[in-house]
Amino acid sequence: MRIGIPRALLYYNYYPFWKIFFESLGHEVVLSSPTNKKILKDGLESTVDDACLPVKVFHGHVIDLINTVDAVFIPRIISVESGEFICPKFLGLPDMIRNSVAGLPRIIDCELSLYRNKTGFMEHAIRVGRLLGNSTQEALRAYLLASSKYNSYKKFRVKNGRLPIDEGDKSFFEVTAPDYSKYKDGSFKFNVLVLGHPYNIYDRYVSMNLIKKLQDFGAKIITPEIIPERNISAGAKKLNKKLFWTLGKNILGSAYYYMDNCKLDGIVHVASFGCGPDSLVGELLERKVSRDYSLPFLYLNLDEHAGEEGFNTRLEAFVDILERRRCGESNVSSHG
Amino acid sequence: MTGCYLGIDVGSVSTNFALIDENGNLLKKLYLRTAGRPIEAITNGLKMIQESFEDDIKIMGVGTTGSGRKLAAVIVGADVIKNEITAHAVACITEYPDTRTILEIGGQDSKIIILRDGVVVDFAMNTVCAAGTGSFLDRQAQRLGIPIERFGDIALMSQNPTRIAGRCAVFAESDMIHKQQMGYKVEDILKGLCQALVRNYLANVAKGKEIKSPVVFQGGVAANTGIKRAFEEELGMEIIIPRYFDVMGALGAAILAKKFMAQNKRAKTKFAGFEAAFREHTAGSFECQGCPNLCEVVQIYVDGKLVARWGDRCGRWSADMAV
Numbered sequence: 250m251r252i253g254i255p256r257a258l259l260y261y262n263y264y265p266f267w268k269i270f271f272e273s274l275g276h277e278v279v280l281s282s283p284t285n286k287k288i289l290k291d292g293l294e295s296t297v298d299d300a301c302l303p304v305k306v307f308h309g310h311v312i313d314l315i316n317t318v319d320a321v322f323i324p325r326i327i328s329v330e331s332g333e334f335i336c337p338k339f340l341g342l343p344d345m346i347r348n349s350v351a352g353l354p355r356i357i358d359c360e361l362s363l364y365r366n367k368t369g370f371m372e373h374a375i376r377v378g379r380l381l382g383n384s385t386q387e388a389l390r391a392y393l394l395a396s397s398k399y400n401s402y403k404k405f406r407v408k409n410g411r412l413p414i415d416e417g418d419k420s421f422f423e424v425t426a427p428d429y430s431k432y433k434d435g436s437f438k439f440n441v442l443v444l445g446h447p448y449n450i451y452d453r454y455v456s457m458n459l460i461k462k463l464q465d466f467g468a469k470i471i472t473p474e475i476i477p478e479r480n481i482s483a484g485a486k487k488l489n490k491k492l493f494w495t496l497g498k499n500i501l502g503s504a505y506y507y508m509d510n511c512k513l514d515g516i517v518h519v520a521s522f523g524c525g526p527d528s529l530v531g532e533l534l535e536r537k538v539s540r541d542y543s544l545p546f547l548y549l550n551l552d553e554h555a556g557e558e559g560f561n562t563r564l565e566a567f568v569d570i571l572e573r574r575r576c577g578e579s580n581v582s583s584h585g
Numbered sequence: 586m587t588g589c590y591l592g593i594d595v596g597s598v599s600t601n602f603a604l605i606d607e608n609g610n611l612l613k614k615l616y617l618r619t620a621g622r623p624i625e626a627i628t629n630g631l632k633m634i635q636e637s638f639e640d641d642i643k644i645m646g647v648g649t650t651g652s653g654r655k656l657a658a659v660i661v662g663a664d665v666i667k668n669e670i671t672a673h674a675v676a677c678i679t680e681y682p683d684t685r686t687i688l689e690i691g692g693q694d695s696k697i698i699i700l701r702d703g704v705v706v707d708f709a710m711n712t713v714c715a716a717g718t719g720s721f722l723d724r725q726a727q728r729l730g731i732p733i734e735r736f737g738d739i740a741l742m743s744q745n746p747t748r749i750a751g752r753c754a755v756f757a758e759s760d761m762i763h764k765q766q767m768g769y770k771v772e773d774i775l776k777g778l779c780q781a782l783v784r785n786y787l788a789n790v791a792k793g794k795e796i797k798s799p800v801v802f803q804g805g806v807a808a809n810t811g812i813k814r815a816f817e818e819e820l821g822m823e824i825i826i827p828r829y830f831d832v833m834g835a836l837g838a839a840i841l842a843k844k845f846m847a848q849n850k851r852a853k854t855k856f857a858g859f860e861a862a863f864r865e866h867t868a869g870s871f872e873c874q875g876c877p878n879l880c881e882v883v884q885i886y887v888d889g890k891l892v893a894r895w896g897d898r899c900g901r902w903s904a905d906m907a908v
Contacts, residue, residue, distance in 0.1 A: 285877035454878065458898065522712070535793050539707065550712035558652045559694075563710055566670035570705055 253318035255310035256281045261413045261447035265402045265422045270395035274383050279318050281310040284454035295349045301521040303448045304338050320355040328364035333495045410475045414451050438467035439571045444500045445519030457560050466568045473499040480506045497530040508542050515545040515571050522552035545570045588645045592839025595653025598692025600626035603835035614832045623653045624866045627660050631862035644856045646846040648838030659885050659893040662857035665841045672837030674698050674705045677801050680827050685797040690806035692719040697791045711790050719805045721754045740811030743776035751781025779811040783819050798822045803830040864888050
């Protein structure tokens with residue numbers, strides 16, 4: 250079977266696992282194209298109006314897959330960590346898609362909730378395998394293979410600081426040797442922590458190439474995806490109360506850990522316009538950063554805007570602040 | 586002949602020029618309406634500056650800022666192209682070195698800039714929504730049939746301001762219309778609107794920032810005495826409005842150009858001369874079909890010759906144009 254995976258939302262987290270899983274069951278995995286103007290337009294036109302931009306982009310990616318696959322993989326995700334939740338929009342995603350997109354192929358929709366059940370991911374994978382007509386045995390074998398490869402991928406990612414960014418049409422998982430030669434360690438001027446949901450910071454179209462732009466300004470980019478999970482947990486423990494949004498916890502945990510333990514020059518927080526969980530996370534983050542650490546902090550709010558000028562202005566002004574802190578006053582570069 | 590530095594700030598509502606001499610004194614300022622045609626505004630401004638000085642000045646350096654800074658740089662030839670946050674801060678600390686907070690409200694943007702010891706340490710801008718900025722006030726004044734210049738003074742006459750919803754420009758407009766229909770006085774509505782905008786600005790743009798005096802209020806909206814008063818009432822502080830509040834971005838760009846040329850003594854200005862104003866500038870765009878991104882690529886022509894391109898994400902079109 251040709252199984253389509255939309256290059257959106259949790260793609261940046263779980264794609265390596267599902268690719269190996271499906272392929273070892275003998276299926277072909279097809280990715281939607283990287284986000285482009287048409288995908289955005291299709292998404293905006295089909296999605297219910299009050300959804301956030303990433304959900305709209307997801308709709309566009311599903312539409313991009315319609316005529317090329319036999320089935321689209323859209324699991325119903327409730328929780329990916331024990332005792333935590335993911336945004337409620339993920340829970341309703343298969344329903345939203347069925348309601349809004351016409352001419353759909355089969356949707357592989359299977360519930361995932363690890364809230365009370367830590368080993369639930371294996372059961373989830375087996376159920377997915379059975380939905381595809383494979384036996385429990387086969388699905389289990391595929392699960393074991395995929396999870397071991399996925400875990401070593403994650404270790405590799407953290408160890409090498411490899412951000413999950415696609416290159417051209419190639420998925421981040423298939424990019425073997427990204428061209429970081431330009432950004433050798435000694436050449437970085439600042440360490441910048443970029444925080445946000447993976448689908449906002451790594452989608453080059455939606456984020457207006459934020460990471461590349463910051464790298465071109467001489468920033469070394471750190472994101473939650475390349476920080477060891479135990480450090481994120483240690484950081485998150487500094488909160489007065491457990492934060493039960495997984496993505497928000499990763500953001501705050503990374504920030505709290507990094508600010509205390511590593512050299513950091515500034516923080517960029519990216520959020521989608523109208524994001525419920527992030528309104529809370531952003532507020533906590535901004536208060537902490539400016540009150541206790543007095544680090545330069547830039548908040549970027551993304552929506553369907555195509556004009557990059559406003560975005561660039563904010564970035565440039567932020568880099569000016571970093572630059573001045575580095576070199577002292579009166580040193581303002583002539584461009585940017 | 587006096588050596589001068591020119592700063593140009595191309596904003597959404599106004600295009601401003603500031604001309605300073607070697608000592609940083611302002612020789613001329615212009616506040617022109619962009620009116621959706623930035624190229625014309627820029628060339629008109631150049632002509633006006635040339636007319637007022639004839640051949641008495643020599644431009645030693647040019648700085649551009651504002652959302653149209655790249656466009657202005659192509660037309661006029663700029664040595665410094667700088668974002669408007671830095672430009673505003675530079676202009677402000679040149680005049681008021683002790684400033685600790687800058688409130689800036691322009692046509693489409695509002696910002697807060699926090700300075701400590703003359704250095705920008707933090708800033709924030711309105712997010713994706715541009716509610717409560719100059720263009721909205723413009724529109725409301727127009728709708729009520731009041732010249733924008735008198736907006737503030739009328740608002741100050743109010744004894745009993747009415748409450749207007751300030752969170753969103755569309756909400757504010759419908760609330761104002763309802764209040765009008767109910768028979769509230771125009772001055773009470775205007776004062777209410779000023780308070781709503783200030784409330785909205787402080788809650789959104791200045792959220793979580795420590796506003797310490799001296800506070801300087803600049804940008805086109807600083808001309809509005811009603812807004813200034815509403816800020817003073819809300820913050821309980823005196824608000825300073827600089828002499829050249831409406832061209833601070835341009836002034837900052839001019840100062841930056843002067844600094845840049847002083848640091849690079851051998852550099853020759855890229856200024857294209859006043860004759861640039863008489864060339865024919867055309868801009869056009871096309872949709873690149875090279876990949877599914879379908880970028881909208883902008884091309885700028887001067888006298889029929891292609892001089893600049895931008896808007897492509899991959900650099901396919903802009904890379905070979907040295908801008």
